Amino acid sequence: xxxxxxxxxxxxxxxxxxxxxxxxxxxxxxxxxxxxxxxxxxxxxxxxxxxxxxxxxxxxxxxxxxxxxxxxxxxxxxxxxxxxxxxxxxxxxxxxxxxxxxxxxxxxxxxxxxxxxxxxxxxxxxxxxxxxxxxxxxxxxxxxxxxxxxxxxxxxxxxxxxxxxxxxxxxxxxxxxxxxxxxxxxxxxxxxxxxxxxxxxxxxxxxxxxxxxxxxxxxxxxxxxxxxxxxxxxxxxxxxxxxxxxxxxxxxxxxxxxxxxxxxxxxxxxxxxxxxxxxxxxxxxxxxxxxxxxxxxxxxxxxxxxxxxxxxxxxxxxxxxxxxxxxxxxx
Ligand SMILES: [Ca+2]
Ligand SMILES: [Ca+2]
Numbered sequence: 001x002x003x004x005x006x007x008x009x010x011x012x013x014x015x016x017x018x019x020x021x022x023x024x025x026x027x028x029x030x031x032x033x034x035x036x037x038x039x040x041x042x043x044x045x046x047x048x049x050x051x052x053x054x055x056x057x058x059x060x061x062x063x064x065x066x067x068x069x070x071x072x073x074x075x076x077x078x079x080x081x082x083x084x085x086x087x088x089x090x091x092x093x094x095x096x097x098x099x100x101x102x103x104x105x106x107x108x109x110x111x112x113x114x115x116x117x118x119x120x121x122x123x124x125x126x127x128x129x130x131x132x133x134x135x136x137x138x139x140x141x142x143x144x145x146x147x148x149x150x151x152x153x154x155x156x157x158x159x160x161x162x163x164x165x166x167x168x169x170x171x172x173x174x175x176x177x178x179x180x181x182x183x184x185x186x187x188x189x190x191x192x193x194x195x196x197x198x199x200x201x202x203x204x205x206x207x208x209x210x211x212x213x214x215x216x217x218x219x220x221x222x223x224x225x226x227x228x229x230x231x232x233x234x235x236x237x238x239x240x241x242x243x244x245x246x247x248x249x250x251x252x253x254x255x256x257x258x259x260x261x262x263x264x265x266x267x268x269x270x271x272x273x274x275x276x277x278x279x280x281x282x283x284x285x286x287x288x289x290x291x292x293x294x295x296x297x298x299x300x301x302x303x304x305x306x307x308x309x310x311x312x313x314x315x316x317x318x319x320x321x322x323x324x325x326x327x328x329x330x331x
Contacts, residue, residue, distance in 0.1 A: 025093060026238070026239065028087075029079065029087050029237055030080055031078075031082045031083040032053045032076040032077060032212060032235075033077050033078075033079040034049065034083070036049060036059075036074045037074060038074065038075045038214070039070065040072060041069030041072060042069055042072050042219050045062060045072055045217075046060075046061070047061055047072075047074060048060040048062075053235060054234070055233060056232070058229060059074040059230050060228070061229075064217045064219055064227065065220050065221065065226045066221065068219075070219060071218045071219055072219070073214055074214060075214040076232075077210040077212035078210070086210035087210065087211075088121075088207070089205050089209045090205070091178065091203075091204045091205055091207050093205065094170060094171045094172060094240050095169070095170055095237055095239060096167065096237070096240050096242075096244070097116070097237045098166070098235075098241075098246070099167070099232050099233065099235040099236065100163055100164070100166075101130065101163070101164055101165075101166055101231070102161070102162070102163040102231040103130055103158075103160065103229070103231075104160050105132035105133075105160045106225070106228065107226070108132040108133050109132070110217075111132060111216075111217075111218045112132040112133075113129045113130065113131040113215075113216050114213065114214065114215045114230035116128040116129070116213060117211070117212055118209055118210075118211050119209065119210045120142070120210075121210060123142075125144070125206065126140065126142030126143055126144025127141050127144070128144065128166060130158040130164055135150065135157045136148060136150045136158060137164070137184050138150060139182050139193075143198060143202070143204075143206060144180065145180060145196035145197070145198060147193045149191060153189075155186070155189035155191075163233075164184065164186045165183070165184070165190070167183035167184075167185075167244050168180055168181065168183065169181045169183070173197065177198070177204075178197070178198045178203055178204030179197045179198065180196055180198065182196075190259040191259065242256075243257040243258075243267070244260075245263045245267050245269075246267075247265070247266065247267030251267070252267030253266040254266065254268035254269065257269050257272060258271075262304070262309055262310070264303065264304060264307060264309065270297065270300045270301060273300040273303075274293065274322070276293070276328075277327075278293075288328070289330065291328070293325075293328030294323050294327075297319060298319045301314075
């Protein structure tokens with residue numbers, strides 16, 4: 001099983017309207033444009049870039065050390081013209097972006113941070129990041145509504161070297177206002193923020209904003225080997241995907257899949273295909289008997305195996321658990 005299949009809690013997702021037309025533009029994104037040294041306060045440091053969008057981008061900065069200066073920052077932004085220029089998002093665009101981020105700092109202080117960056121066009125439009133010294137999972141700055149997953153939630157204490165899943169959905173809510181939902185996942189938990197309405201003058205993403213990822217390393221005047229790496233993997237941008245299962249709403253057959261649950265190409269988990277309480281189309285009658293429930297789980301598990309989503313052992317374990325459950329049994 002992947003690390004993201006395990007979760008300790010999830011927050012119920014509300015069904016919200018969005019603008020379909022706005023997503024069509026997003027589908028033209030085919031690449032990224034690189035902005036190495038967006039901040040270049042330590043020019044003599046060594047930067048190594050690995051460029052393999054969408055599966056993997058990495059930035060490594062070594063020897064970020066000089067008597068004075070703030071930081072080095074390296075960025076990438078989505079592009080629709082094979083990396084020639086950044087894609088410019090508009091105030092009406094609705095979309096979901098997800099990626100896996102591995103941030104490593106050597107040492108962890110001074111601060112290394114990585115995650116999403118919004119730029120308008122190169123001014124600070126806000127960040128949603130993890131960092132090595134504050135151990136945070138936090139969105140702040142620019143026009144982004146503030147949100148922290150860390151706070152008192154020990155599950156979202158970030159440590160250098162962790163691989164985490166980060167995501168966000170920008171959409172128009174039922175009040176007709178632009179809002180954002182942040183998503184965070186790690187080896188033990190997955191969660192989303194509540195929908196947060198934008199409160200800037202433009203009430204949302206400012207026209208002409210570019211969006212992507214970045215690594216920032218704060219200069220150390222004393223540690224000459226001050227270094228860090230950010231690896232961005234499985235970068236995905238689609239129309240809004242409110243359950244963050246990788247299948248956009250307009251083609252997701254099963255809404256409100258629990259966060260970080262394995263789904264098929266239609267966005268359905270095994271539990272959604274074979275719910276303990278009985279199939280939704282059964283008018284509340286539930287399963288005829290326990291055997292019918294177990295057969296439904298077995299059918300779903302066989303499909304997941306055939307699609308390469310689970311192993312044979314996992315399939316057997318799922319069927320065994322279904323057989324031992326009380327689901328479908330008459331009381
Ligand atoms: Ca979905
Ligand atoms: Ca789904």
